[in-house]
Amino acid sequence: MNLLSVKKLTVQYDGSEALHDLSFDLESGDYLCVIGENGSGKSTLIKTLLGLKKPDSGSIEYNGLTSAQIGYMPQQTDIQRDFPASVMEVVLTGCLKANGFRPFFTAKTKEFAKKNLQRTGAAELAKKCYGELSGGQQQRVLLARALCSTEKLLILDEPVANLDPKATNEIYALIDKLNKEHGITIIMVSHDIRCAAMQAGKILHLDKTLVFFGDTNDYINSPEGRHFLGHEHL
Amino acid sequence: MDDIIQLLSMTFIQRALLVGIPVSLSAALLGVPLVLKRYSMIGDGLSHVGFCALSVAAVMNWAPLYFSIPVVVAAAFLLLRLSGKEKIKGDAATALITTASLAIGVIVTSFGSGLNTDVNSYMFGSILTMSRSDVALSIALSIAVLVLFVLFYNKLLAVTFDESFAKATGIRAELYNMLLALLTALTIVLGMRMMGTLLISGLIVFPALTAMRVFKRFRSVMICSACVSVVCFIAGITASYVFSTPAGASIVVADLAAFTVFSIIGAAKYR
Numbered sequence: 001m002n003l004l005s006v007k008k009l010t011v012q013y014d015g016s017e018a019l020h021d022l023s024f025d026l027e028s029g030d031y032l033c034v035i036g037e038n039g040s041g042k043s044t045l046i047k048t049l050l051g052l053k054k055p056d057s058g059s060i061e062y063n064g065l066t067s068a069q070i071g072y073m074p075q076q077t078d079i080q081r082d083f084p085a086s087v088m089e090v091v092l093t094g095c096l097k098a099n100g101f102r103p104f105f106t107a108k109t110k111e112f113a114k115k116n117l118q119r120t121g122a123a124e125l126a127k128k129c130y131g132e133l134s135g136g137q138q139q140r141v142l143l144a145r146a147l148c149s150t151e152k153l154l155i156l157d158e159p160v161a162n163l164d165p166k167a168t169n170e171i172y173a174l175i176d177k178l179n180k181e182h183g184i185t186i187i188m189v190s191h192d193i194r195c196a197a198m199q200a201g202k203i204l205h206l207d208k209t210l211v212f213f214g215d216t217n218d219y220i221n222s223p224e225g226r227h228f229l230g231h232e233h234l
Numbered sequence: 235m236d237d238i239i240q241l242l243s244m245t246f247i248q249r250a251l252l253v254g255i256p257v258s259l260s261a262a263l264l265g266v267p268l269v270l271k272r273y274s275m276i277g278d279g280l281s282h283v284g285f286c287a288l289s290v291a292a293v294m295n296w297a298p299l300y301f302s303i304p305v306v307v308a309a310a311f312l313l314l315r316l317s318g319k320e321k322i323k324g325d326a327a328t329a330l331i332t333t334a335s336l337a338i339g340v341i342v343t344s345f346g347s348g349l350n351t352d353v354n355s356y357m358f359g360s361i362l363t364m365s366r367s368d369v370a371l372s373i374a375l376s377i378a379v380l381v382l383f384v385l386f387y388n389k390l391l392a393v394t395f396d397e398s399f400a401k402a403t404g405i406r407a408e409l410y411n412m413l414l415a416l417l418t419a420l421t422i423v424l425g426m427r428m429m430g431t432l433l434i435s436g437l438i439v440f441p442a443l444t445a446m447r448v449f450k451r452f453r454s455v456m457i458c459s460a461c462v463s464v465v466c467f468i469a470g471i472t473a474s475y476v477f478s479t480p481a482g483a484s485i486v487v488a489d490l491a492a493f494t495v496f497s498i499i500g501a502a503k504y505r
Contacts (some may be wrong), residue, residue: 050402072402079270083395085452095393097403103385129450149403 001063002076003028003153003185004049008058011044020209026202028152031179031186033200033216035193035228040206042189045153049187058148064152068097071150071184073142075158080138082131087141090130091117094148116144117181120174138165143174147184154178156188168192172199193229241475250361250428250481254467255377257425258437258485262463263383264418266456267394276313277435279328279335283309285356285431286339293346299367302426303423310419314411336365359430359482361471375420382413383456389473391452397400406409430482437463440489447493447500462492 004026011019019041025063026032034042047053049060051067071094083090091113091205099109108137117123122140125133130141140161146154160168176199178184190196197203203219205212212224219225241247261277268276287335313328343353355363383390391412392400401407416437426434445458470485477484 052398052401068404070402072399074396074398074402077396079272083270084392084446084450084455085395086450089391089452090395093388093395093400096388096392096400096405099388103387105388107380132450145399198282 001028002065003030003065005061005063006058009045009048009055009060010057011041011048011053012056013044013053016217018208019048019206021208022206023205024210024213026185026187028185029179029183031200031201032202033196034135034187034189034203034204034206035196036206036211041208042206043157043205046157046187046189049155060207065150066158069150069152071146071148071154073139073146073154073156073159075161076138076142080130085124085130087117087125087128087130087133088113090141091126091145091148094145097149113144113148114146117141119147119178120144127145134167135163136170139163139171140168140174143171143178147178150184152179153185153187156186158189158191159194160190175199197229238247238472240474246362246364247471247475249364249366249369250470250471253364253372253424254361254370254428254471254485255464255469256468257421257428257440257447258463259460260376260379260417261425261434261437262441262458262459262496263379263456264414264421264436265413265440265463266445266452266459267390268418269439269442269446269476271383272413273314273324274439275328275332275435276310276418277422277438279313279415280306280310280419281431282332282335282339282436284381284423284426286335286342288356288427289339289342289346293342295377299423303420306423307416307419310415311412314415315434337417356427357432358480359428359433361428361474361481362426371420372424375424376415379417379421382417386410387453387456428482429485433482433486436486436489440486440493441466444493444496446501447496462496463489466492 002025003077006022006024009019009022010017034045036042044053047182048055049067050072095105095109095113114123114126117126120140120143122137122144125137125141130138133141149179156175160171163171173187175188179186188196188200197216200216202214203212203216203226214224221228268274284302284306287305288298291298309331313331340353350351389405390410392405393407397407422434425437430436440465441459444462445455449455449458466488467485470488471481473479473488474481474484
């Protein structure tokens, strides 16, 4: 079943065309890795999928969810690295939509946030200060926060940027587990092309328009794949 | 004790407290998100714009608050919008606006009464200048700030911590940023004549940073920042009366003392 259909999508960014005539379908349970060089339209695609940018033409159709029911994990910012908030406070900001207009969180919402911390293996960090965690621990917390706003689809923007190799492997294993065991569809943007491509079942290669979309194995053997991965010194 | 009763019986001191306590409370609460979002210098920029507006109002014989509030609010929107995408970066733009406003303000003042006591009291503040409308506005402002922080605490935390995530979950981040800018502008305009153009930004930066030395949860940082700010304000005003020192400067020195003490406690606690 299609979870998401992108049809002939064209989006402008700062007056020039960032995405041109892009079409692809994603099925429920897919693990998609979006690759491409800087300025190839990856961020624009994410913003448009999240409903933060309007398509200039074409459409994005979700089957059984709205753009507000997507779990989003943006890139870390400088502001966050030493932020004085507890892990629980951070994860709860992912539950704001579900909490509606109530100014405080209910016990049920807090329980839900704790459950998601457990799913990302960060339950024991709940009371710690976010700013004092290691890079890998911070990413686990942000993943838990993203899970608070979705049951179906996670969009991850550079989830392993600035992580050491050990933490990188742990985060990949965690994303894989969320995909395989919890059936959550994943869209991941990554610069770490080699590993990301090994992880994901499907590849979307962008260069302002579609270069390749399909299974990872087909991509590795395709001319585009060989060129791009070779470029990255595979 | 007699000193304190004598102090509290004077109208100008009562007014200074009735303006100063709400203003320092508001500044401390607004200061936490502003410092965390790296907008620490915004208070300084806005107070200089305020100085410029007040000088123009004085020379033209306009009501000072009614003229300076819209000008400073407009400047606040402008400064918070400069996010780094522009050709002139946020910190550079703040520096431009700060010095340009100061220069224009000084020239305008020299056309009027000349550069003497007026400029001195603008720069370093005077607790003698508070009027009844200042008192009413300050109390209204602090109520608005408190309501905003209590009702929208979680949304403000979300927007401060991660604007792109907040937007993606449907929170109107721009609206909260505008509210922050508006309330910061009002706090600066109301506080600057008492604290002084050059000292008012201390009320925004010091309490937030002081609280962050010791506390590591957002809620505790907020509460501590508000308490530290009010305590330091009262301590500073009292000290200025007892030692006959300038009020604004004494309050900032009290804030510095609190910052030092909290830094030592923080260093001992998180060694």
